Amino acid sequence: MPIVRIDTMKNQDGGYIGKIGHIVYDAMRTAISVPENDNFQVLNEHDHEHFVYDAQYLGIKRTDRLVMIQITLNEGRTLDQKKRLYKTIADELNHQLGIPPGDVFINLVEVKKENWSFGNGIAQYAD
Structure with missing residues (x-):
């Protein structure tokens, strides 16, 4: 069960994020076999003063x-699975929204399975 946090600058397109x-x-x-309906996300848009980044860190141009x-x-995904996930996300954001990689x-x-409670105060994945 991943939980995803996505942060961007505010965009004029209300549905962008x-x-x-x-x-x-x-x-x-597709890349790490997350089950259907296992979709939990927190989406945040920020103004310029609340979204800080280095435009050239590690020689990567950022805008x-x-x-x-x-x-x-x-925890437990292989390095190859993680690399596939990174590439898939970057490629699809570029292809579908024109976001530079x-x-x-x-x-x-990564966390141990016992560190989740999906509700009701129960550690559903704990052994």
Whole structure:
């Protein structure tokens, strides 16, 4: 069960960040086999003073189209799966929304299964 946080600059298209969320969910389904309906996202748009980034860190050009994506998920994906996820997200954001690949910043946070409660105060995945 991933939980996804997506942050961008405010966009005039009110549905823009939702489109990003849909692309990220589809990429997780194909690249790391996230189950159907396992879609939990927090989408945030910020004004310029509340969205801080370095425009050249690691030699990667970034613009105000930057999308920061943090995905918290169960540990256990292989390095190849993670690389496939990063590439799928960057490629699809570029293809569908014209976001340059350098403007796609992704961070995975892996946790043990017992660190989730889906509701009712129960650790549903705990052994």
